[in-house]
Amino acid sequence: MSKLVPVPSKSMIPERDLGKIPVLETRHLGIEFGGLTAVSEFDMTIGRTEIAGLIGPNGAGKTTVFNLITKVYQPTHGTTLLNGIDTYAMNTMQVNRAGIARTFQNIRLFQKMSVEDNVKVGLHNQTPYTMAEGVLRMPRYWSKERQAHERAMELLSLFHMEDMADVPAGSLPYGAQRRLEIVRALATNPSLLLLDEPAAGMNPSETAELMENIRHIRDTFQIAIMLIEHDMSLVMGICEGILVLNHGKIIAKGTPQQIQNDPVVIEAYLGKKKEG
Amino acid sequence: MTFLTYLISGISLGSVYAIIALGYTMVYGIAKMLNFAHGDVIMVGAYIAYCVMSYLGLSPIVSVIAAMIVCTLLGIIIERLAYKPLRSAASLAVLITAIGVSYFLQNSALLIWGSATKIFPTVVAGDGVSLFGGQVRITAVALTTILTCVVIMIALTMFIKMTKIGKAMRAVSEDKGAAQLMGINVNGTISVTFAIGSALAAIAGVLLCSAYPNLMPTTGSLPGIKAFTAAVFGGIGSIPGAMLGGILLGIIEIFAKAYISTQLSDAIVFAVLIIVLLVKPTGLLGKQIHEKV
Amino acid sequence: MKKFNKQNLIKALKGNAGTYLLVIAAYIILQLMSAGDMISSSLEGQLVPICAYVVMAISLNLTVGVLGELSLGHASFMSVGAFTGVITAMSLSGVIPMGGVRLLLAMIVGAIFAAIFGVIVGVPVLRLRGDYLAIVTLAFGEIIKNIINCLYVGIDANGLHLSVTDAESLNMDGGTVILNGPMGAVGINKLSGFTAGFLLVIVCLVVVLNFVNSRSGRAVMAIRDNVIAAESVGINVTRYRLMAFVTSAALAGAAGALYAMNYSTVSAAKFNFNTSILVLVFVVLGGLGNIRGSIIAAAALTILPELLREFSDYRMLVYAIVLIVVMLMANSAGGKRIQLWLGDKFRALFGKFAKRNTAKGE
Secondary structure (H helix, E strand, O other): OOOEEEOOOOOEEEHHHOOOOOOEEEEEEEEEEOOEEEEEEEEEEEOOOOEEEEEOOOOOOHHHHHHHHOOOOOOOEEEEEEOOEEOOOOOHHHHHHHOEEEOOOOOOOOOOOEHHHHHHHHOHHHOOOOHHHHHOOOHHHHHHHHHHHHHHHHHHHOOOOHHHOOOEHHHOOHHHHHHHHHHHHHHOOOOEEEEEOOOOOOOHHHHHHHHHHHHHHHHHHOOEEEEEOOOHHHHHHHOOEEEEEEOOEEEEEEOHHHHHOOHHHHHHHHOOOOOO | OHHHHHHHHHHHHHHHHHHHHHHHHHHHHHHOOOOOOHHHHHHHHHHHHHHHHHOOOOOHHHHHHHHHHHHHHHHHHHHHHHHHHHOOOOHHHHHHHHHHHHHHHHHHHHHHHOOOOEEOOOOOOOOOEEEOOOOEEEOHHHHHHHHHHHHHHHHHHHHHHHOHHHHHHHHHHHOHHHHHHOOOOHHHHHHHHHHHHHHHHHHHHHHHHHHOOEEOOOOOHHHHHHHHHHHHHHOOOOHHHHHHHHHHHHHHHHHHHHHHOOOOHHHHHHHHHHHHHHHOOOOOOOOOOOOOO | OHHHHHHHHHHHHHOHHHHHHHHHHHHHHHHHHHHOOOOOHHHHHHHHHHHHHHHHHHHHHHHHHHOOOOOOOHHHHHHHHHHHHHHHHHHOOOOOOOHHHHHHHHHHHHHHHHHHHHHHHHHHHOOOOHHHHHHHHHHHHHHHHHHHHOOEEEEEOOEEEEEOOOOHHHOOOOOEEEEEHHHOEOOOOOOOOHHHHHHHHHHHHHHHHHHHOOHHHHHHHHHHHOHHHHHHOOOOHHHHHHHHHHHHHHHHHHHHHHHHOOOOOEOHHHHOHHHHHHHHHHHHHHOOOOHHHHHHHHHHHHHHHHHHHHHHHHHHHHHHHHHHHHHHHHHOHHHHHHHHHHHHHHHHHHHHHHHHHHHHHO
C-alpha cells in the first residue's frame, strides 16, 4: 500500500498518484433540501488509482454525496472536477460519459433484461451504430454487436458469471445482482467507479471474495474506486484513504489506522462518553 | 353582460364535471386506478332516474335517491367482482378490466333501454333568477347544479376530515400497507370510496341530463373523459383539485364555444390541459413525488 | 449433433423466426382459402382491417411494452397517416397511374406525417411520467380528431386547396373535394389489398423486431426497467424515449393509410378514443412486449365480433364479458389457481394420450 500524502486541497491521495491529475476533486460541495442542509463543505480528492472509502453512521449523507457526484441531485453549493474538468451543468448521463460509473444501494438492474443485455447497455456508448444500421442489419451492426458480445462475456468472466448470460437479471440471487451491477458499471469504461454498499447482504466469504475482486478490478483497469460500506473489515482491508461523514460534514480523513484511532470518529459511531 | 351569462353557464357545466371528477380522483387516490367505467355509471344513474320519473311517475327527489341507491350498489358490485381480484395486479391490467366494465355497462344499457335517444324530463322546475333587470338570467337547473356542487364539496371535505372512515381513506391513500398494519380495513375502505364515488356519479348523471336532456347509452363517455381530464388538471388524488379542475374546465369549454369555435371547443379544452400539465406536471394542486435513489 | 440442431430450431421457432413464419403461413392459407372461395365475404372484407390493426398493435406494443409508457391516443397517429395518405394518393392520381405505387407513397407520406406529429406530441409529453403521459396522449388524440373534423381539402387543376370553414370556401375550379369536414375523406379509390396489408405487416415486424434487438432497443428497454440506472450508464433517456415513440407513431401512420384506402369514405370519428383503447386491449391481451401475442390478439379480436354475429345484439356484451374474464383469469390469484388446475387436467389428459401413442408406436 502506498503512503498517503497531503495535497493542496487539504485532502490526501496515495503517493504513487501524486504527479497525475486527481480523478476527482470536490470543492465545497453541498446540497440543501428545502432549507435543510444534507451535505455541506464536502472537500475531497481521489487519486488516479486510489481505493477510497466513505463511511459514517446511518443518515450521515453518504449516498447523497454519490448522488451529488453523479448529478442525480444538482448540488446547491460547490462543484466537482472530474479529471480536472468542471462537471458544472452536466447531467447524470454526461457525467457517466465523462468517466464516472456507479452502483446503487437499492439495486437498480434492468430486471426484465438478460444478464448479457444488462452489460451491453453499459457498453452502449462504445458500440456506436445508428438506429437505421440496426434496423436494416447493416455490416456495422454485425461487427459492433460481435464486439459487444465478446466484451460483455469478458467482463462477466471477471465474476465468473458467463454461464448466467441468458438469465433475466431480476431472477439472479442477491449477491449476483450486486456483482452484475458492478460489471455493468465497469462496462461504461469509467475512470472512477462508485460502489454504494457493495457487500450489503453478503456473507463473510462472499465479502472476502468481493474484496479481492475490487482490488483486482483496480489493478487490471487502473481506475479509482470509491466505496460506501458498513462492513469495517472490508473498508479497513482495502481502502487506502478513508473519509468519515457525519451530519453531512467530513469529520475525519486519513489512513485506516488513523481513522480507527481517531477519537472524533469513535464518538460519532459510539456516542459521547458521559463525563463527571 | 353576455360574459356573465357565459361564466355562469360555464360554472354550472363545470360543477357537473367537478362532481364526476370527484369520483375519479377519490378512486385514484385510494385504489391507484383509473376507473374508466365511472362515466358509464353516470349514464346508468341517469337512466334509473329517467325510469323512476317516466314509468313510475314518482317525484324527481325520489328518482335521484333511487338512482343513487342503484349506482352505489353497482359501484360496490363492480369493485368486488372486477377490481378487487386485481388488487395486486399491474395497473394496466386493471385499466383494461375497467374498459371491459365500461363496454359491459354501455352494451347492457343498449339492450335494456335501446339505442333510441330518450328525452330526459325536467327535474328542476322554476324560472330561475334574473339579475340586472333581466340582462343576466340564471336558469333553475344551473342554480341547482352549482348549489349541489357546493354542498357536496363541503360535505365531502367534512367527511374526509372529521369521520373515522374519512381518516381511514386518507391513511389508505398515503400507504396501503401501513394502513393495514394499523388495523384499518383496506378493502372496506376501498368499497366505501367506490360507493361514494358512484353515488356522486348518479347525482352528476341527473344534473347532466337536466342541462342536456338527450339520454343515450354513450351519454356518459365524453363527460366521463372530460371529468377525468378535469381531475388530472386539478391534480389527480386531490379533492379540492378535482373541484377546481372541473369548474375551470367547464368555464373554458363554454368560453371556447362562445368566443372561439363550437367545433374546436373540445380541442381547446384539451390544449389547455396539455399546457397546464407541461407547466405543472402534477396538475394544479397535485403533490410532487420524488423517487428515492 | 442432430439433437443440437433440433433444439436450435425449436428456439428459433419460439423466437422471431416463428413470428415471421406465423404471419407468412397465415397469409398463404388465407390467400388459398380466398382463391377457393372458402371464406365468407364478411371475413374477406376484414382482411385489410386485420392487417392494419396488427400493425397498430405491434407499433403500440413498442410504446407500451418496450418503452413502458401508456399511450391512450395511438389512433390519432393512425388518423394523421390515414388522411395525409388519402390526400397524397388522390392528388397523385393524375400523375401516377399505378395504384400500387400510389398506395406505397400514401403509406410513406402517412408514416412521415405521423412521425412529425409523434415528435410534436413526444417532445413535451415524454417529460411526463405514467398516468400523466397517458392523459396527454388522450388529449392529443381528441385534439387531432377535432381539428380534422374542421378541415376541408380539395384538389383541382391549380393544386391543393385548404379551408377550415366549409367546402364552398375552397374556391375550386371544378376539381374534387378530398376531405369534407366531419364527413371525413370522401371518394377514395380503394387501393389497399390483402397483399399490401401483408407486406406492411412484414415491414412493421422487421422494423420493430430488429429495433428491439439492437443497441437502440436495449437502451429503450433499459429506460423502461430503470430510468435512473439507464442515465447512470450514459443512456440519453430523452433521445431513446422519443425514438421509440416516433417509430411507433410512424408505423401507426402507415397502418392508417392502409386502412383508409380500403374504404371509399372514412371519417375522423373512426380513429377516436375507442379505437385507441381497442388497440391497447390487443396489446395487453397479447402480452406486453410480446410481439407475436399482439399479432394474434389483434387478428383474433378483430374477427371475434364477426364470429359473434349470431349473437347479434348480445355480441358486444359478450365481447365485454370475455375481456373482463380473460383479464381476471390472467391477473388475479384466483384466476392463476384456475389456470394451474386446468393445466394439470390438460397435462393428465395429454399424458394419457402420449402414453397410448408411444405404446402403439412400439
